[in-house]
Amino acid sequence: MVYAVVRAGGRQEKVEVGSIITTNRIAGDKDGNVQLAAVLLVDGDKITSDAKSLEKVAVTAEVLNDLRGPKIVIQKFKNKTGYKKRQGHRQELTRLKITGIK
Incomplete structure (x- = not known):
């Protein structure tokens, strides 16, 4: 059994050939x-x-x-001052399929 722990998108993932992982956005080359x-x-x-x-x-x-x-959803609130702030966030992700460990 061959597997590797790789650094991808700021985290470490355990991968084998054929496994599918989701990481932070990574740009591939022209072939993907x-x-x-x-x-x-x-x-x-x-x-x-x-x-x-x-x-x-x-x-x-x-x-x-x-x-x-x-x-x-990120909400900030301060009591008695009338300060309220609301904002949202969606992380950009990439789905990868491991094709080889050499």
Whole structure:
């Protein structure tokens, strides 16, 4: 069983070949492929966490689609001053399919 822990969109994700993950917006190349930086690699009983060894590891993914996350509402209120503020936010997300760990 081969899997890797990669850094993607400000978080770390455990991925295998064929898994689908959702991360913060990542722009792919013209073919829609993305290279992800490996933090840890597990290949059966062998665990690789050394930085020099991980430079040789290539985790590739293809961009399936770009989407937006759920809307969150931010409300601020101060008592007795008449101050109210309301705003919303939707995070820009990208869905990736892992195509290879080499």
